[in-house]
Amino acid sequence: MSDNTAAMSTTKERRGLTRPQMAWRAAQDIFDGAYVNLGIGIPEMVARFVPEGREVIYHTENGVLGFGPPPEPGEEVPELINAGKKPITLNPGASFFHHADSFAMIRGGHIDICILGALQVGDNGDLANWSTGAKDAVPAVGGAMDLVAGVRRVYVIADHVTSRGEPKFLHRCTYPLTGAGVIQRIYSNLAVLDITPEGFLLRETAPGVTVEELRELTDAPLAVAEDLKTIEAPSLS
Amino acid sequence: MIDKRVASAAEAVADIGDGATVMIGGFGEAGSPIELIHALIDQGATDLTVINNNTGNGQVGLAALIAAGRVRRMICSFPRGTSETAFPDLYRRSRIELELVPQGTLAERIRAGGAGIPAFFTATSAGTPLAAGKEHRVFDEREYVMERCLTADFALVKAERGDRLGNLVYNKAARNFGPIMCMAAATAIVQVSETVEAGALDPEHIVTPGIFVKRVLQVETPQLESALIAQGATYP
Numbered sequence: 300m301s302d303n304t305a306a307m308s309t310t311k312e313r314r315g316l317t318r319p320q321m322a323w324r325a326a327q328d329i330f331d332g333a334y335v336n337l338g339i340g341i342p343e344m345v346a347r348f349v350p351e352g353r354e355v356i357y358h359t360e361n362g363v364l365g366f367g368p369p370p371e372p373g374e375e376v377p378e379l380i381n382a383g384k385k386p387i388t389l390n391p392g393a394s395f396f397h398h399a400d401s402f403a404m405i406r407g408g409h410i411d412i413c414i415l416g417a418l419q420v421g422d423n424g425d426l427a428n429w430s431t432g433a434k435d436a437v438p439a440v441g442g443a444m445d446l447v448a449g450v451r452r453v454y455v456i457a458d459h460v461t462s463r464g465e466p467k468f469l470h471r472c473t474y475p476l477t478g479a480g481v482i483q484r485i486y487s488n489l490a491v492l493d494i495t496p497e498g499f500l501l502r503e504t505a506p507g508v509t510v511e512e513l514r515e516l517t518d519a520p521l522a523v524a525e526d527l528k529t530i531e532a533p534s535l536s
Numbered sequence: 537m538i539d540k541r542v543a544s545a546a547e548a549v550a551d552i553g554d555g556a557t558v559m560i561g562g563f564g565e566a567g568s569p570i571e572l573i574h575a576l577i578d579q580g581a582t583d584l585t586v587i588n589n590n591t592g593n594g595q596v597g598l599a600a601l602i603a604a605g606r607v608r609r610m611i612c613s614f615p616r617g618t619s620e621t622a623f624p625d626l627y628r629r630s631r632i633e634l635e636l637v638p639q640g641t642l643a644e645r646i647r648a649g650g651a652g653i654p655a656f657f658t659a660t661s662a663g664t665p666l667a668a669g670k671e672h673r674v675f676d677e678r679e680y681v682m683e684r685c686l687t688a689d690f691a692l693v694k695a696e697r698g699d700r701l702g703n704l705v706y707n708k709a710a711r712n713f714g715p716i717m718c719m720a721a722a723t724a725i726v727q728v729s730e731t732v733e734a735g736a737l738d739p740e741h742i743v744t745p746g747i748f749v750k751r752v753l754q755v756e757t758p759q760l761e762s763a764l765i766a767q768g769a770t771y772p
Binding site: 448 | 563564565566567589613614615616618623624627628634636637638639640641643644646647658659660661662663664665666706707708709710711712713714715716743760762
């Protein structure tokens with residue numbers, strides 16, 4: 300997504316958590332035994348930070364279950380890639396299957412957790428992450444609509460505001476939807492938000508980030524959890 | 537005796553006519569039947585409808601078929617590739633049509649086509665612009681969108697090993713769309729790295745049973761898109 304790329308170059312001026320810290324925070328919520336699908340970009344980083352002792356099986360849409368970390372340079376195997384078309388390795392017990400089976404895992408509710416990026420999230424759980432509706436753009440959707448429709452827990456990792464400072468989390472999405480009412484939790488550089496029937500609920504803040512500041516940067520009412528916590532992430536850059 | 541083996545790529549694709557619908561396997565470079573696609577470019581068929589997840593990479597394979605102006609309509613989920621400009625250029629000039637389909641819906645439409653199921657309902661795309669104009673139904677208090685199956689005149693697929701009966705096994709993530717495209721096409725044409733004697737493939741391990749396959753072509757050392765792109769290769 301273009302504005303993620305643009306924001307990448309201004310990482311130093313970003314407030315709150317670094318991108319690896321955002322991935323670290325999301326990783327703490329991946330439970331032992333989970334079947335997980337991670338989107339391209341920051342979500343992919345989550346696998347690096349899952350606490351030791353938890354066995355997690357990673358699914359990739361193109362037809363692999365149980366893949367491992369990227370191979371060392373020179374160790375890439377042709378035709379062994381993930382949905383981002385990047386080389387992967389296999390963990391013991393991995394399997395291959397065709398595309399309809401792969402999406403049956405997604406659409407049939409067999410994947411426990413999906414984490415993906417977002418352009419916008421509504422406080423009703425709507426997600427927009429595939430199109431800004433720009434007239435001259437070539438539309439491309441991939442598997443995002445299948446993931447949000449079929450996976451039980453769908454979480455977003457995204458910066459709280461765009462590179463132009465516009466809130467990504469708002470009452471209603473203005474971009475074309477990927478799915479309606481599908482997101483349960485957001486990990487941003489500034490906060491962890493849950494989506495409840497009443498809207499956004501602030502669960503955790505990044506160190507030094509105030510509730511007032513978050514209310515300014517979130518374009519929807521923000522309820523605050525009674526046990527509001529501060530995210531204590533390790534130093535990661 | 538049944539023998540689905542053919543001697544050359546040219547022979548394998550000879551009867552693909554103008555206006556045909558062609559499913560092409562592959563996701564990224566994994567499973568891309570480059571030799572068959574290049575034979576199709578040489579053969580000259582045009583006005584094609586092509587079904588693939590993407591629109592090719594570099595200036596070889598599917599991207600080269602599109603660049604050669606042979607494709608009237610693409611049915612895909614993600615019309616973007618690595619160093620690929622043919623599709624976006626033609627699309628912006630309204631020289632190629634696009635039917636954008638969510639990836640899982642694309643796979644399921646192909647599977648349904650191969651299984652004789654004319655349509656099905658899915659929650660995917662409900663509430664989004666891609667569901668506009670489609671029949672909706674509520675089952676168990678959830679909204680679903682009706683999707684039609686996809687079939688094709690031909691499929692071009694890459695597998696690892698095959699026998700004269702058309703039984704196939706695949707290589708790693710190259711399996712992707714191969715098995716379901718073989719099912720959904722009237723004539724599935726498969727290139728394999730190795731042809732083996734009937735009986736050499738363990739019946740427990742055969743992924744695509746030969747009933748779904750019409751032609752098997754041996755291409756011993758198939759080219760890889762990434763290597764061709766690194767060389768700056770173009771086709772023809």
